[in-house]
Amino acid sequence: MTPFDQGAGFALQAAIVAHLKADAGLKALIGDPPRVVDGPSRERVYPFVSYDDARETPLGPAPGHVEHDIRLSVHSRYEGRREAKEIATAIVSALNEAPLNLAGRRLVSLRAVYSDVFHRLETDAHQGVIRFRAVTEAI
Known part of the structure; x- marks a missing residue:
């Protein structure tokens, strides 16, 4: 795998977004269907979650192992930080070591850092940023 091969990143993003959209706890906080978008949302219906920056780096000499640095954002207009913190907590609970199925890859680990x-x-909104580290390998 070269640093320019984004297949691992796309597979992980698709699995994360699908997992978040299926999570009942998150749906209760951000609506059903859940507002999980790729990048900043133009629709601006609050609250919502955006899948923001992601970086993939080959990991060590083993071919096919990739380290992922992923940033998700929570956007809330609730008075104070409470809603953004509750949504961020639900995201971490849903994703930490989640058994995600990735197309053509195996998820080795996924943790909020x-x-x-x-x-x-x-x-005039609150934003929560959650950074995750993941490792995937080719199968």
Whole structure:
């Protein structure tokens, strides 16, 4: 695998989005059908979750092993940070070590490594950022 082969990243993104959209706890917080979008949403129906930056890096000398650095964002207009934190907590609960099925790959691990919630003045909304680290291998 070369650093320019994005197949592993696309497979992981599809599995993560499908898993989040199927999670009952997350649906209760962001609506049904759940508002999980690829990048910033133009529709601006709050709250919603966006799949943001993702980076794939070949891992060690073993061919087909890839490390993924993934960022998901929570967007909320609720007064205060509570709603954004509840949604971020539900995302971490749904994804940490989740048994995701990836097309052509096996998920070795998936863990949240960072989380933050802050106020964005330009949108008058709160944003939560959750960073995940994943490792996949070719099958």
